[in-house]
Amino acid sequence: MKPNKQLLLKKRPVGLPEKDTWELAEADLPQPNEGEFLIKCEYISLDPAMRGWLNDTKSYIPPVQINEVMRAGGVGKIIESKHSDFKEGDYVYGQTGVQQYVTSDGKGFHTIDPDIAPLPMYLGTLGMTGMTAYFGILEVGELQEGDAVLVSGAAGAVGSVVGQIAKIKNCKVIGIAGGTDKCNYLVEELGMDGAIDYKNEDIRVKLKEYFPKGIDVYFDNVGGEILDLALGRLAMHARIVICGAISQYNNTSAIKGPSNYLALLVNRASMKGMVVFDYAKDYGKASVQLGQWIREGKLKSKEDIHIGIEKFYESFLRLFTGEKLGKLVLKVSED
Amino acid sequence: MKPNKQLLLKKRPVGLPEKDTWELAEADLPQPNEGEFLIKCEYISLDPAMRGWLNDTKSYIPPVQINEVMRAGGVGKIIESKHSDFKEGDYVYGQTGVQQYVTSDGKGFHTIDPDIAPLPMYLGTLGMTGMTAYFGILEVGELQEGDAVLVSGAAGAVGSVVGQIAKIKNCKVIGIAGGTDKCNYLVEELGMDGAIDYKNEDIRVKLKEYFPKGIDVYFDNVGGEILDLALGRLAMHARIVICGAISQYNNTSAIKGPSNYLALLVNRASMKGMVVFDYAKDYGKASVQLGQWIREGKLKSKEDIHIGIEKFYESFLRLFTGEKLGKLVLKVSED
Numbered sequence: 001m002k003p004n005k006q007l008l009l010k011k012r013p014v015g016l017p018e019k020d021t022w023e024l025a026e027a028d029l030p031q032p033n034e035g036e037f038l039i040k041c042e043y044i045s046l047d048p049a050m051r052g053w054l055n056d057t058k059s060y061i062p063p064v065q066i067n068e069v070m071r072a073g074g075v076g077k078i079i080e081s082k083h084s085d086f087k088e089g090d091y092v093y094g095q096t097g098v099q100q101y102v103t104s105d106g107k108g109f110h111t112i113d114p115d116i117a118p119l120p121m122y123l124g125t126l127g128m129t130g131m132t133a134y135f136g137i138l139e140v141g142e143l144q145e146g147d148a149v150l151v152s153g154a155a156g157a158v159g160s161v162v163g164q165i166a167k168i169k170n171c172k173v174i175g176i177a178g179g180t181d182k183c184n185y186l187v188e189e190l191g192m193d194g195a196i197d198y199k200n201e202d203i204r205v206k207l208k209e210y211f212p213k214g215i216d217v218y219f220d221n222v223g224g225e226i227l228d229l230a231l232g233r234l235a236m237h238a239r240i241v242i243c244g245a246i247s248q249y250n251n252t253s254a255i256k257g258p259s260n261y262l263a264l265l266v267n268r269a270s271m272k273g274m275v276v277f278d279y280a281k282d283y284g285k286a287s288v289q290l291g292q293w294i295r296e297g298k299l300k301s302k303e304d305i306h307i308g309i310e311k312f313y314e315s316f317l318r319l320f321t322g323e324k325l326g327k328l329v330l331k332v333s334e335d
Numbered sequence: 336m337k338p339n340k341q342l343l344l345k346k347r348p349v350g351l352p353e354k355d356t357w358e359l360a361e362a363d364l365p366q367p368n369e370g371e372f373l374i375k376c377e378y379i380s381l382d383p384a385m386r387g388w389l390n391d392t393k394s395y396i397p398p399v400q401i402n403e404v405m406r407a408g409g410v411g412k413i414i415e416s417k418h419s420d421f422k423e424g425d426y427v428y429g430q431t432g433v434q435q436y437v438t439s440d441g442k443g444f445h446t447i448d449p450d451i452a453p454l455p456m457y458l459g460t461l462g463m464t465g466m467t468a469y470f471g472i473l474e475v476g477e478l479q480e481g482d483a484v485l486v487s488g489a490a491g492a493v494g495s496v497v498g499q500i501a502k503i504k505n506c507k508v509i510g511i512a513g514g515t516d517k518c519n520y521l522v523e524e525l526g527m528d529g530a531i532d533y534k535n536e537d538i539r540v541k542l543k544e545y546f547p548k549g550i551d552v553y554f555d556n557v558g559g560e561i562l563d564l565a566l567g568r569l570a571m572h573a574r575i576v577i578c579g580a581i582s583q584y585n586n587t588s589a590i591k592g593p594s595n596y597l598a599l600l601v602n603r604a605s606m607k608g609m610v611v612f613d614y615a616k617d618y619g620k621a622s623v624q625l626g627q628w629i630r631e632g633k634l635k636s637k638e639d640i641h642i643g644i645e646k647f648y649e650s651f652l653r654l655f656t657g658e659k660l661g662k663l664v665l666k667v668s669e670d
Contacts, residue, residue, distance in 0.1 A: 060601050228592070242600045257563070257592030264608030265577045266395050271607075273600030 002026035005309050007070045007098035013054055016250040016320060019313050021054070022070060030103045037081035037088075038103050041096045043305075044312075045073040045123040046328040047157070048221075048319050051249040060275045069097040070312075073128055074332070075112060075119045076102075086111065093122050098312055100332055116291065117301075124157050124327030125294065125301035126287055128276055132243060133161035134286045135279040138169075140272050141217045141241045147171045148211055150230055153221030154195065155182040157327035158243060161290075162219045163192050164299050171217075174210045176203070176226060178322045185325065190300060198226065207233045214238065214267075222247045224256055231260035238269040250320060302326025308334055337361035340644050342405045342433035348389055351585040351655060354648050356389070357405060365438045372416035372423075373438050376431045378640075379647075380408040380458040381663040382492070383556075383654050386584040395610045404432040405647075408463055409667070410447060410454045411437075421446065428457050433647055435667055451626065452636075459492050459662030460629065460636035461622055463611055467578060468496035469621045470614040473504075475607050476552045476576045482506045483546055485565055488556030489530065490517040492662035493578060496625075497554045498527050499634050506552075509545045511538070511561060513657045520660065525635060533561065542568045549573065549602075557582045559591055566595035573604040585655060637661025643669055 004027040013021045032038045053064050053071055064071050074096030081088050083106050094109030096102050112122045124130060136158070137143050149166040153159040154175025163186065166173045174194045175186040183195035196206045207215070207229060214235025220227050223245025230240070248255045264271060279286070293299035304324040306315040309332050318324040339362040348356045367373045388399045388406055399406050409431030416423050418441050429444030431437045447457045459465060471493070472478050484501040488494040489510025498521065501508045509529045510521040518530035531541040542550070542564060549570025555562050558580025565575070583590045599606060614621070628634035639659040641650040644667050653659040 058601075223597075242597070244600070245597055248597075255594045255597065257594035257596050259590045259592035261592050261596070261606070262558075262577070262580055262583075262590065262608070264606060265579070265610065266393075266608065268608055268610055268613060270605055271596070271599060272605040273597070273603055275600065275603055278603060 003029045004099060004101045006100070007309060007312050008067055009054065009064045009070055010066065012056055012066070015252040017051070017054065017313075017316070022313065024310060024312075027099075029101055032080055032082050032103045034082050035084075036103045036105050037078045037083045037086045038101060039076040039092060039094075039096060040079050041074045041076040041100055041102060041332045043075050043120050043123055044096065044098055044309075044330040044332055045127065045129075046312075046316050046319060046330055047073075047129070048244055048246045048249060050316070051319075060277075069099050071095060072098045073123060074098075075122050076332075091119065093127065098309065098330075098332075100309065117294070118303075120303040120305055120327070120329045120331075121294075121301050123329050124303050125161055125290060125299065127327075129157035129327055130161050130290050130301075131279060131283055131286055132274075132276040133158045133165060134290060135276060135282070136241050136243050136274050137162045137165050137217070137219055139279070140274045141219060141239050143169055143171065143217060145170045147216035148213065148235065149173045149217045149219070150176070150207070150211070150215045151219040151221070152176040152226050152230075153244070153246060154186050154192065155325055156221060159219070159221050160186075160190055160302060160326055161299070164190055164293075166217075167191050167193075168293060168298050176222075182322075182325065203229050204232070211235075217241070219243060220245070223258075224248055227258045228260045231258055231263040234263050234267040234269050236267050236269075238267055240264075240269065240271040242271060242273040246320065303329050305329045305331055307331045338364045339434060339436045341435070342644060342647050343402055344389065344399045344405055345401065347391055347401070350587040352386070352389065352648075352651070357648065359645060359647075362434075364436055367415055367417050367438045369417050370419075371438045371440050372413045372418045372421045373436060374411040374427060374429075374431060375414050376409045376411040376435055376437060376667045377426075378410050378455050378458055379431065379433055379644075379665040379667055380462065380464075381647075381651050381654060381665055382408075382464070383579055383581045383584060385651070386654075395612075404434050404437075406430060407433045408458060409433075410457050411667075426454065428462065433644065433665075433667075435644065452629070453638075455638040455640055455662070455664045455666075456636050458664050459638050460496055460625060460634065464492035464662055465496050465625050465636075466614060466618055466621055467609075467611040468493045468500060469625060470611060470617070471576050471578050471609050472497045472500050472552070472554055474614070475609045476554060476574050478504055478506065478552060480505045482551035483548065483570065484508045484552045484554070485511070485542070485546070485550045486554040486556070487511040487561050487565075488579070488581060489521050489527065490660055491556060494554070494556050495521075495525060495637065495661055496634070499525055499628075501552075502526050502528075503628060503633050511557075517657075517660065538564050539567070546570075552576070554578060555580070558593075559583055562593045563595045566593055566598040569598050569602040569604050571602050571604075573602055575599075575604065575606040577606060577608040581655065638664050640664045640666055642666045 224247035559582035
């Protein structure tokens with residue numbers, strides 16, 4: 001048995017990935033060259049965007065190649081270093097991939113401090129999903145104090161932070177999530193002003209109730225029918241942030257375009273796409289602010305941690321079945 | 336026979352309006368009260384937006400009511416005045432409706448000078464369609480020198496001005512229109528860099544040819560399939576101006592939403608709706624600039640004039656069959 005378990009992409013899925021999309025393989029422990037270091041991967045980030053990386057299409061990032069280690073952000077500990085800027089014992093964040101060990105020349109990696117926050121939080125609220133929420137709602141959504149804000153996927157890693165930031169900015173915030181438990185969580189734990197259970201409630205009726213004057217900002221993580229209903233309830237000069245479209249990622253037919261898009265014209269509204277990497281130069285500033293809100297108790301960070309690289313597939317599927325709360329994280333090894 | 340022919344809305348059309356949507360009626364000559372004036376309507380503006388005013392749905396403006404005179408912008412001559420700011424002999428622009436005579440208290444009317452430009456031009460390049468083009472491409476589209484610009488409905492009243500403004504601003508401009516004659520007109524008369532004949536050419540292939548680095552600004556008058564193809568060819572940080580969707584106005588089924596809308600995300604692009612009325616306070620400034628470009632020979636204004644209020648229906652249909660060039664105008668009376 002070789003010591004480095006790795007998850008390799010074996011085929012390109014059509015629709016919802018099946019288990020044989022990936023294969024768990026074993027490799028030798030990689031050896032760092034001069035100017036490199038060796039990381040023991042501790043936690044891996046599971047994100048809806050990973051589904052897009054499996055498609056052989058032009059996008060904001062190249063697809064994962066067949067037989068390559070599955071791409072993933074991760075945090076881990078440096079156990080050997082031949083790099084002048086990183087030393088043994090440092091904890092780092094970067095694109096580790098879904099595997100137990102990886103070497104790096106440091107490109108795209110930065111150190112993190114496990115004494116300031118638990119490691120998994122660096123994959124969520126203090127990581128890419130937190131950054132996405134922060135820049136998405138504040139910069140792309142041009143959030144103003146007092147705005148009426150709707151967020152879908154509101155119990156998820158990005159949505160839960162978006163909703164809380166909007167509350168901090170004195171907005172009215174309504175979240176959409178699936179099921180009573182999640183909806184209670186949004187209102188009781190995260191302090192949102194209301195929640196819509198898309199599995200059991202009439203979204204159109206609820207939007208009318210919650211937004212008598214229309215939606216100023218809609219932060220869209222899901223696309224599909226919910227995007228159309230939000231378009232049908234816009235306020236003048238509304239902003240829609242297109243962050244994702246999880247309802248459409250496993251489509252086998254064409255993506256459903258928003259048939260209400262002419263509401264943009266009627267309401268002089270905008271719909272704008274975002275990719276978080278564009279804000280990389282300001283990650284530091286955002287981290288400081290998010291960290292401060294967490295310390296002040298204004299921002300709650302929730303991670304849903306599953307254990308063992310062997311559980312990758314079952315855990316990944318939870319992104320699409322909705323059986324998770326907050327940021328989905330895989331602890332790589334049981335120890 | 337009463338002297339004032341008026342076109343009344345008689346029923347709400349489904350799909351492309353049929354002739355009995357309207358009825359030509361006759362009314363007495365209206366008499367101006369104190370503070371009002373009487374206009375002899377000379378030219379009426381025919382616009383795709385009129386189709387929307389027939390639907391009994393919430394929009395940026397209330398629908399025309401059954402048995403009301405059909406709403407339309409028009410220009411005419413004041414033949415009697417009891418208003419201190421408007422005098423007999425003045426020419427005015429305003430919402431005259433489709434009729435031969437109308438009184439007004441002056442609200443929404445302003446005088447125009449027939450010595451500076453022919454009357455029909457005040458319905459087109461120096462009127463609402465010119466304003467729409469001007470603010471749409473420059474403000475909503477945030478046009479930058481050197482941008483690669485695509486405009487649909489490019490031989491139409493708005494599109495032809497959009498394309499010419501973009502050329503004045505040193506952009507590369509490709510227009511989409513139907514048929515060889517219109518396409519030749521775009522390149523040879525209006526100076527666009529290329530044209531795509533959507534009736535006879537493969538738009539996808541042509542977009543790839545004309546926009547090797549992608550589209551920076553797409554000015555959309557048509558919606559439907561062409562919007563989707565443009566989305567599939569965006570450059571990073573592209574802007575889409577949603578000005579209209581003429582391909583969808585007579586739909587009897589749901590509007591086709593742009594299924595490629597996630598291209599907004601991949602390209603960090605935006606799609607923004609506009610209604611020209613929002614720029615009313617700056618119409619004057621725009622008129623001066625447009626007038627100057629016309630005098631300098633940089634901007635050509637084209638009106639397609641049909642004669643007689645009796646010809647309203649046949650003329651209106653040309654908006655949707657494409658059998659027109661430039662601004663469609665109805666001369667109210669034969670004299």
